[in-house]
Amino acid sequence: MRNNTLPIPSICFIDANIIFYIEQLKSKDDFLTIIEQVYESVYIHEEVYQELSIAGQKFVDEKCQANKWVLFEPLQVFKDTYEDYRLMLSEVQSTLIEVDTRRGKAGSAGTGEIASLAAAYLLNAGFICSNDYSIEEVIQEVPLHIFIDGDDSQEPVLITHHNLLDFCKLVVEGGVLPRKTVRKFFQIAHIEMKTDNRKLFHERMAEFDQVIPVV
Numbered sequence: 001m002r003n004n005t006l007p008i009p010s011i012c013f014i015d016a017n018i019i020f021y022i023e024q025l026k027s028k029d030d031f032l033t034i035i036e037q038v039y040e041s042v043y044i045h046e047e048v049y050q051e052l053s054i055a056g057q058k059f060v061d062e063k064c065q066a067n068k069w070v071l072f073e074p075l076q077v078f079k080d081t082y083e084d085y086r087l088m089l090s091e092v093q094s095t096l097i098e099v100d101t102r103r104g105k106a107g108s109a110g111t112g113e114i115a116s117l118a119a120a121y122l123l124n125a126g127f128i129c130s131n132d133y134s135i136e137e138v139i140q141e142v143p144l145h146i147f148i149d150g151d152d153s154q155e156p157v158l159i160t161h162h163n164l165l166d167f168c169k170l171v172v173e174g175g176v177l178p179r180k181t182v183r184k185f186f187q188i189a190h191i192e193m194k195t196d197n198r199k200l201f202h203e204r205m206a207e208f209d210q211v212i213p214v215v
Helices: 015-024 034-038 046-051 056-066 082-103 111-123 135-141 164-173 180-191 193-196 198-211
Strands: 008-014 039-045 069-072 127-128 159-161
Touching: 008 034, 015 046, 015 056, 015 164, 034 039, 034 164, 039 046, 039 056, 039 111, 039 135, 046 069, 046 111, 056 069, 056 159, 082 111, 082 135, 111 127, 111 135, 135 159, 159 164, 164 180, 164 198, 180 198
Parallel strands: 008 039, 008 127, 039 069, 127 159
Antiparallel strands: none
């Protein structure tokens, strides 16, 4: 039975790597509408859009033309607060550099993630979906607090980061797609890792099986 908690009623900024993983699938039919089935308001920052392949950009164009997704353009949205946006961009970027240096993965994230986080903060957007593992630490260390529904009478909360495994868990537990299909997707998303670092690949797959067990 489908879990009625989906789609999540909040803005979610989608990163390029999530779209890339869908692009890698030979048969995409089950995944063409998967993101908007999980998130009610799907935003893609123009910086992320520029990081996509031509096929990826076409995919996003079709989503936006059908009013399923929103292509976020900060110059238009932040006309009166653009300087605030630039300051937050700088703060997120410097924190990310510190986090990546500490993790020994300098430059792991692109400008898309940085811009998405800054925009999410100013928009009080609840979520960012990216498979960059530095994002979680950046959110906590800046810190990136938002007010749910923009209601500043309530306690602020941190932006929620969903990595690929978190996203897959939502898809399975929400009854959107069967576990077997989602596990195959997760495996294909890590196909390069299987060649470059087989040990880490098996660790990732074991993590999937632990977080999303067969029921």
